[in-house]
Amino acid sequence: NKITKRITTWQAKTLSYAGRIQLISSVITSVFQYWMAVFLLPMRVLKSIEEVCNKFLWGVGVNGRKRAPVSWSRVAMPKMEGGLGIRDFKTWNKACVLRHLWNLLAKAGSLWVAWIQKYRIKGNDLWGIAANSVSSWVWKKVLKCREVAHDHVTGTGSSLTWDGKKLVKYSVKTVWNSIRIPSSSVDWFSVLWGGRISQIGVPI
Structure with missing residues (x-):
């Protein structure tokens, strides 16, 4: 609930794509970092957090039914593997x-x-x-x-x-x-994400 409320507040403001990535990587993770360091969080909790973060990232509305255009598993990978450099919460928790x-x-x-x-x-x-x-x-x-x-x-x-x-x-x-389970490296970060991101009006 704390993460959802914080994201809802942010959504009322104009944030760049890079800004949303930065917030997810730093501020949002700090909200529950303590609990991740203490014990393994229930899978349903982690999945819920990932869903909220992914919707916020792609600007589709945290509380709406619209789904994010790219799955969290594709996002939460190192940039050299085609992701956005956001850590996978489940593996990070472990x-x-x-x-x-x-x-x-x-x-x-x-x-x-x-x-x-x-x-x-x-x-x-x-x-x-x-x-x-x-x-x-x-x-x-x-x-x-x-x-x-x-x-x-x-x-x-x-x-x-x-x-x-x-x-x-x-x-x-x-x-x-x-x-973590690594993916194959990609030669250029924009090769994988450029087309998909441009379709929703987000500059890479």
Whole structure:
């Protein structure tokens, strides 16, 4: 609701196409960035946010029935792959939450890690433990991230690596780029988008 209200306010103003992209990339993501970093958001919530952002981007009216001319999956890709440089929220959310798993495996010195080690892991292998009936929804989602991390993480503590490389500091951007499904690169950004954008009167 907060994102929808903010976008509705913006729609009352004259914004350039580049301005709408910038707002989606920075302001809108900052509205729910905290929650994305805490736990995996429900899929229906992420899809709803993507739909609102996509309608705002193409100026078709957030609350109307008219659909955006280009799907969000085509938009939320790096520019070199034909997208607009907007991050895919679902994959970004996973990359954010994977930080918790990384900190546990790295045995980072935080109060949260110490508490989880004592009351949840209890000296067991993090890769093998299972959630129980009293486990919180957040903890269950952190454990679910092991499915993604399994193919990328090796070692523990100071020997911990991501894709065979040591990370001086956990990077959400690096992990996001590693776990997302890439598309083929395009030679020219305007080749893919020029025709489609010009049809709706938006300069590239």
